[in-house]
Amino acid sequence: MFRVRRNKLSTFVFFFIGIFVFQSCIYDFYRKEFVSEKKKNYELLLLAWLGLMQNPNQKLFGFVPGFSRNLSDAQFVSSDYFAKTGKKKIIFIHGWNPAERDSDPVTNDEKKIQNIKNTFSNGMIHFQEGRESAISEFDLYLYTYRTSNSILVNGRQFHSTLRSQFSDSDQVYIVAHSMGGLVTRMALAPENGFLPFVRLVVTLASPQFGSPFATPSFLNSNPFLNELGSYLVGTQGGSELGHTNQGVGQTNLAGANNPVLDALNQSYLSSGLNGRFVSFAGVMSDCNVGEAEYYKAGCSILNNASFTQSDGIVPINSALLGNLSYKQIQVADVDHSMMAFQTKNVDDTKSRNLFMSVISEIRNSPY
Template identity: 70%
Template sequence: MFRIKRFSFIILILLISTFSFETCIYAFYKKEFESETAENKEALLLALLGILPNPNQKLFGFIPGYSRNLSNSQFLNAEWFPKSTKKKIVFVHGWNPAERDSDPITNDDKKIQNIKNTFSNGIIHFQEGRDSANIDFDLYLYTYRTSNSILSNGRQFNSTLRAIFSNTDSVYIVAHSMGGLVTRVALSKETGELPFVRLVVTLASPQYGSPFASKNFLEANPFANELGSYLVDTQGGQELSYTNVGNLQPVLFGANNLVLDVLNDSYIKFGGNSKFISFAGVLSQCNTAETFYYQTGCTILANSGFTQSDGIVPLNSARLGNLSMKQINVSDCDHSMMAFQTNQIDDLKSLNLFSQVITEIRSFP
């Protein structure tokens, strides 16, 4: 294992200081380094210096099979996945509560499990030819260490996409929850444009954050603190916190999120929102959520003035304040269901949402 010398760390800081986002945001790097084990710290430093890819992130290509019991062998390293002339869909999962910065580097089996935990239903719909998606598209899936900052994850995602795809490809990203924020960083003007990415479909992404990642909200709601405290003890989780800055945003006492504010402001200035379609889950009644977790989250948000949500993300946040190219509400789908993840694979809510996403992708040149 390489030993990073002190001067390398200084070089890293100098490199970071030249990055175009406002400098004050980058206090997060210090926090990440302090929370990493020695092995992970060196790996992350090498990744941020551009010497090595981040070992906790990977893009897989999916090989359709015949069994709903998806095999890990169906997930092939994207570098080895055979390229075709088909258009490409890339699934990007959301926040994973099972990992922390201090955990060992994620092996491929764990990476694939992280993807399945979010998207197994959607992958099966693709495999079984729902809307002929497997005929017209190749499917790729991206995973990352969600406890790390969305800024570092987004930059790594940008690098990964650049390494795999060319400007002659047509790539459509389908991102759930935090994955939508990572994608926004990856496609931001400051990170570097990716012309082959034609469209991004966000599924319940907290574009203006979630109250459940905000300390003031958690402290004011003791039961909510039990639900959300696991978020705010990691850098990635903290960057999901609610912000009062944003079009049509309801005000939450003491809420702020400089990372999202700067990111969203950049998109407004450079017109980047025209590549995004925002899907938002709307629970008509909190008991329409499939699990007690989201039923409870919905009730807490409703009692706090957020009458429309998916149990985690308020409606206006998921819709980016109506500033994306198109906004689509999905009735009675909780936060997990917005990733096609219903309790039953053949649930019409899962099948219909998948079809709606594919339809939107097909309608875009």
């Protein structure tokens, strides 16, 4: 069992306190400046839920490859205007953003694009530079959504977007990081209607059985984690990332309960749709191998709580769906962000190799 030294843990604590205070100040500013937006946002969300309009905080972009690693916003084109070709389609969908709140102003395109870049800039660079020859075989799309909303809401909207943008003859492959995997699973749930053009979904470190760090009982076991967690997961979307004790191979966590994931996973077991998923999981063999200090500390905290294999946020069994998916792949010595190709150096072999592995799984898919 690996332990973070006391001075490193102290650094982690002060680092997160700084983030907590900073993000709280931002949130207070938004709440004061846009208080009139709150009612408007909830009305828009209700209309989107009823299917009367598209959720303005969500959007599908097509990616136009360029020549610079400094990706331009002009390379992101609304899917309504993106030139459709006969190529197969890959859709990247990002994970959770803890700074978002439902009451925040409607997200403009600049912010939407930044959310995508924050997760997948390396992946887009690998694509436009011809890594694994992906650019010659696939068109690349990117989907963004407001992560504070329930995965039920986001999944239903993602389903509607997919249905409106693609035809049954298309071949679509979804690559989903973290929470994006749960939104995708909700979108493809039998209750929403079958999408035959979605051939395969690759999940990257998705908490398919949840994460202890979004679980009240786990957070309450540590005064610091409790204070931090109340802010970070204080939204419907954040709370739905919590650990569930149900699932093959799950570690029991006292007081853990996630009825949303339980119902979703049971639906997939009944339908056989897990056979369309390939699950990737990051495993930090040493808690110091990650690039981000908070994932290093998270790895140590999980180790001490009997979750001895993780990417610093998501335990391996959760990411691999208890080995129930079509295929499970472990990626050694990467943290949670690195599982979205996001290494500090875009040319890092871990980023490049993961991208090539994902493309290989899509290319060799039996569907």
